[in-house]
Amino acid sequence: MTDDQSDDFESLTPEIRSMMGVMLLYWRLDEGFREKDQDLQLSKQEKHILLRLREPMRMGVLAKRMLQVPSSITASADALETKGYLTRSRDPDDRRAWLLSLTDLGWQVRTDIIEEAGTFFRDVSGLSDDETERFAELAGKIRTTILKTGIPEGLDI
Numbered sequence: 001m002t003d004d005q006s007d008d009f010e011s012l013t014p015e016i017r018s019m020m021g022v023m024l025l026y027w028r029l030d031e032g033f034r035e036k037d038q039d040l041q042l043s044k045q046e047k048h049i050l051l052r053l054r055e056p057m058r059m060g061v062l063a064k065r066m067l068q069v070p071s072s073i074t075a076s077a078d079a080l081e082t083k084g085y086l087t088r089s090r091d092p093d094d095r096r097a098w099l100l101s102l103t104d105l106g107w108q109v110r111t112d113i114i115e116e117a118g119t120f121f122r123d124v125s126g127l128s129d130d131e132t133e134r135f136a137e138l139a140g141k142i143r144t145t146i147l148k149t150g151i152p153e154g155l156d157i
Helices: 003-011 014-040 044-052 059-065 070-082 104-125 129-148
Strands: 086-091 094-102
Touching (some): 059 094
16 A cells, blocks of 8 residues: 555545445455355355354244344255254254254364454454454444344345
């Protein structure tokens, strides 16, 4: 980046600089994750399921946490089950419902994804551990504020 570009960026309002930084961060992370998706042969949706499935849960609960409808994650859950990353079992509280649970292999892949994503985020963002924690707090506040008004149309998770 040249000094002219840096000076121009710094002359923008904090709000515009924040938006531009978040967009550039998203684009760079998305690019890197797409490359990693090819290595793991997992879709973005499948990785998101692995990240969200910390405990056995019903498909409907998982979908709600992922900001989606249950039917939209069924194919990905089927694929993860076929690959040996998760299993389905009857919910003991309601035998009509199914619980999704990670297998040992699913836990290992989930752990690997989290570790790789953390390293990649730190490398791309250049943030210290303290800055990352603060950024996470602020991002959580932004997420909460946005979700109070409803899920954005066309949300691509």
